Amino acid sequence: MNYFIAAFGVEMYKLRRSLVPWLTLLFVMAVVSQEAGQPDWHSYLSGAVYRFTVLGSIGFGFLTSWLFGREYAERTLKDLLALPVSRLNIVLAKYAAVLVSCVLITVILFVYVLGLGMMVGLPGFSGDMIWQALGLFALTSIFNMLLCTLVAFIACWSRGWLAPIGFVFLTLILALSFGPSAVGPYVPWAIPALQTVPFSSGGTGAGILNSVSYIILLVAGAAGFAGTLAWWRYTDQR
Template sequence: MSAARVDARAATFSAALGAELLQLVRSTVVRVATAVLVLVVPLLAVGFAAAAEHGGDSTLALKVRPMVPGTGWDAVTGLSGQVLAVAALLATGFVVSWSFGRELTDGTVEPLLMGRASRAELASAKLLAVVSWAVVACLASVAAALVLGAATSPGAGTPWPGAARAALGGVLVALTALPFGLVATWGRGALAGVGGVLGVVVVTQVVTLTGAGPWFPWAVPGLWLGMGGAGVTVSAVQLATAPLVAAAAWLATAWWWDRAELTGR
């Protein structure tokens, strides 16, 4: 392929990516998901950590204290990662389902396919836009937790490397949500993808209870962040299953969009 042709394809993909990012910015679904990750998650994490450390014998303190990993900054960053592990899967799953499903339910897929970008490029642009949003949202969530944590004077320890671990865990969880874009395409609507997300959340709980969680990609990041307790260990190989799921989902979605009949019912 000539350099001119490569430049042309890159420009076409950049235009498709820009359009998808603009759609995310304008979407109410994405705004709500962002608010959950950037506002609700830090408030819950820091609030629970503060209650456990400073709540004395209050009912809330007694309930949350067994869930809090350590004290001081360890509690703040640990809880941030654990809450984010749940919220990032749900939020990213809903967003990627909306991104793919709305094209089919709103009838916008046909004009979309008439553009210069190929079908595979369109699918990749959607996935890259969602991943970019998820990474920024996870980083902002942890940053907000650090700001709120500093305001509550957590005391002992340092926020590093716990904050980096929480952010990385959140991103890994978000990556495991990419298959739901394909589910939404198969189901011809966002609700199919949302149903898939909720189903995986339930299955994850069951798999974790059976002890097989370290080999289940959707459970691995949460267990790595401490949701399974101190007795559960996650190896680097097991942790790598999360990005592998994302890569497989990306290839499968691009392949399906390139070949499937998307305009009919």
């Protein structure tokens, strides 16, 4: 446990010294700010949740790509492996750092969304609606963090951060292309956005997802996580 804590502290230090988390936060803030011109709170929150869910996945994916791919791009992997810390602890520490960073970004963004809506003076404020939006922010963030495990695996497999960023944009295209179709509930990257449909329709729309959708999402996240662990455990590091 002490080795994991030490490795986690190092990963968080890298993030604190980097502009990547701040650029990610600024990106998602800019994305949701475009909804400030909506006529009421419900339209504003619906748009903000959707934009954060769809385009915020780019920010989470970019952060994950950088954290897992920088060791290869900056050729510091050999130095990292020379430390008296197991590869398992290194991978878990990186995932924990991604998790903490994404949670903080989500919390800060939600506070920003509320503050911006109040500053603009939108009508139709409702406490229940705010709680629903908060739940969706949290749930879709968890969904996107699950899918980030695949981004981490691509970063390790490709030994860099350009391929996983390309993978993030490819999955965004897949989500936008197949999301409105009948196969949307079975495409992992379309599932987070489809989760927002009942809220966007004011509670009158039926949920599109089913139990199979959530199973697919969990399997995709588990596959990425297991693949990353297996890569670090069994693949020769060159």
